[in-house]
Amino acid sequence: MYLLLSSETNQAADFLSVTAKLAGGFKTTLLLFFLTLLFAIPFGLLFACISRMRFKPLRYLMRAFIYVIRGTPLLLQLMIVVYLPGIALQKPITKWEIFHQNVPLAYFCGALFAFSLNYACYFAEIFRGGIENIPKGQYEACEVLGMTKTQTFFRVILLQVIRNIIAPMSNEVVTLVKDTALARTVSVIEIFFTASEILRLQFIIWPLFYTGAFYLLFSALLTLLFGILEKKLSRYWK
Amino acid sequence: MASEQYTQENALLEVKELTKSFGDTKVLRGISFSLEKGEVLAIIGSSGSGKTTLLRCLNFLETADGGQILVGGTPVFDAEDASLLLPKNIRKNRLTFGLVFQNFQLFPQYTVLQNLTLAAVLSAKQNNPQYKTDKKTVLEEIDNHALDLLKRIGLAEKKDNYPCELSGGQQQRVAIARALMLTPAILCFDEPTSALDPELTKEVLRVIRDLKENGNTMVVVTHEMDFARDVADKVIFMAGGVIEESGTPTEVFSSPKSPLLRSFLSQ
Numbered sequence: 001m002y003l004l005l006s007s008e009t010n011q012a013a014d015f016l017s018v019t020a021k022l023a024g025g026f027k028t029t030l031l032l033f034f035l036t037l038l039f040a041i042p043f044g045l046l047f048a049c050i051s052r053m054r055f056k057p058l059r060y061l062m063r064a065f066i067y068v069i070r071g072t073p074l075l076l077q078l079m080i081v082v083y084l085p086g087i088a089l090q091k092p093i094t095k096w097e098i099f100h101q102n103v104p105l106a107y108f109c110g111a112l113f114a115f116s117l118n119y120a121c122y123f124a125e126i127f128r129g130g131i132e133n134i135p136k137g138q139y140e141a142c143e144v145l146g147m148t149k150t151q152t153f154f155r156v157i158l159l160q161v162i163r164n165i166i167a168p169m170s171n172e173v174v175t176l177v178k179d180t181a182l183a184r185t186v187s188v189i190e191i192f193f194t195a196s197e198i199l200r201l202q203f204i205i206w207p208l209f210y211t212g213a214f215y216l217l218f219s220a221l222l223t224l225l226f227g228i229l230e231k232k233l234s235r236y237w238k
Numbered sequence: 239m240a241s242e243q244y245t246q247e248n249a250l251l252e253v254k255e256l257t258k259s260f261g262d263t264k265v266l267r268g269i270s271f272s273l274e275k276g277e278v279l280a281i282i283g284s285s286g287s288g289k290t291t292l293l294r295c296l297n298f299l300e301t302a303d304g305g306q307i308l309v310g311g312t313p314v315f316d317a318e319d320a321s322l323l324l325p326k327n328i329r330k331n332r333l334t335f336g337l338v339f340q341n342f343q344l345f346p347q348y349t350v351l352q353n354l355t356l357a358a359v360l361s362a363k364q365n366n367p368q369y370k371t372d373k374k375t376v377l378e379e380i381d382n383h384a385l386d387l388l389k390r391i392g393l394a395e396k397k398d399n400y401p402c403e404l405s406g407g408q409q410q411r412v413a414i415a416r417a418l419m420l421t422p423a424i425l426c427f428d429e430p431t432s433a434l435d436p437e438l439t440k441e442v443l444r445v446i447r448d449l450k451e452n453g454n455t456m457v458v459v460t461h462e463m464d465f466a467r468d469v470a471d472k473v474i475f476m477a478g479g480v481i482e483e484s485g486t487p488t489e490v491f492s493s494p495k496s497p498l499l500r501s502f503l504s505q
Contacts, residue, residue: 141343145357236347
């Protein structure tokens with residue numbers, strides 16, 4: 001990427017070539033986005049379960065952790081995750097064997113870890129609210145009809161939880177699209193990083209503004225998707 | 239169906255010395271009564287008197303601390319008998335009782351028909367060997383049973399509607415039909431009309447009256463005094479976790495002895 005940009009420094013950056021470069025960066029943005037969701041949703045569910053556990057020490061520990069993550073900037077968490085282990089072990093993560101000396105991969109994994117953890121905590125709170133908002137009577141109605149706990153959860157409760165969380169989840173997911181831009185601070189070559197490089201090396205500023213179109217397009221797609229889902233579910237509820 | 243296996247010699251339902259505390263608060267302080275097959279028992283009393291807790295103990299939503307519950311002479315609950323408290327026994331015995339909730343508690347994501355059939359289908363899947371060999375017949379039987387019940391409560395044409403498309407009175411009637419699906423020996427109601435306005439209350443009470451004419455045994459916690467007087471064979475007035483007074487509707491409503499009952503009725 002660096003080489004590509006430098007070799008073209010003196011060429012006129014036409015619209016198509018800039019679009020192609022930004023699209024390349026956006027691929028990384030999308031990868032970060034989807035992988036974050038892939039990890040944050042199951043971990044969010046796990047965190048939600050732990051923060052509802054009867055065993056108090058674990059429950060309070062979980063809630064304290066969620067509080068810390070939600071109470072500090074994602075930017076700070078990114079720095080800590082990417083740089084602190086390297087400082088502590090006196091060997092930066094880019095030199096760790098598991099990353100095969102692949103510098104972009106090391107940074108990407110670090111960022112992915114921070115994003116996943118951060119979003120898992122937000123999701124956990126959404127899931128917890130979604131579960132706790134189900135009226136107790138729904139569980140009792142299943143109980144008196146002789147249904148087992150598993151049947152109750154999968155046949156009656158789950159869809160109601162999904163309905164409860166769909167609006168706040170859609171919010172968080174759209175926020176995540178934009179938050180991925182923070183990954184550039186830890187050298188992840190996503191779309192915003194790519195545009196900054198064009199500015200730095202070619203002194204053209206408009207690609208930076210052009211990135212907005214990519215974010216907008218993708219957000220629109222997600223909003224549409226969530227809208228359809230919400231409409232489908234609202235058939236059952238007033 | 240289930241009720242036919244019980245002999246005439248014993249009362250259908252016998253409750254003996256039931257006690258229940260929440261922390262330091264004694265909610266039930268020894269409740270005993272019995273009910274014959276086909277009888278309707280109305281439980282009245284101010285809030286906090288323990289009437290809802292009593293109903294919840296009958297339906298195993300709460301576990302009583304002491305006492306016994308016998309159905310047709312067979313204990314279904316005994317605080318001294320740990321084997322009856324095993325989850326599998328509770329699941330079996332609780333089906334002796336049906337419960338209709340104050341707020342209906344229909345499942346919003348299912349149609350009226352599906353609300354009725356869900357538990358029956360799940361139970362057939364687990365317990366009915368015929369389900370594996372001839373699934374279609376089993377499901378058809380369940381559907382037909384549900385449709386019969388819907389006809390009886392006058393909502394057959396709403397079978398494909400979702401609960402949110404029904405009025406409160408219609409929802410409660412569906413909830414009653416859902417409870418009847420598993421043919422409980424005793425059907426319990428927890429203030430079935432207190433979430434409804436007077437017009438809708440009427441249609442629900444009409445259904446309960448109709449059930450009585452069909453010989454259903456019922457326990458109804460209610461605030462509708464006229465209804466209790468009209469339909470019940472027995473009335474229990476609860477106060478402070480005990481049965482303060484009980485008897486026929488005439489005895490309880492026309493010549494109340496307890497001062498507590500007298501002041502309750504004069505409100």
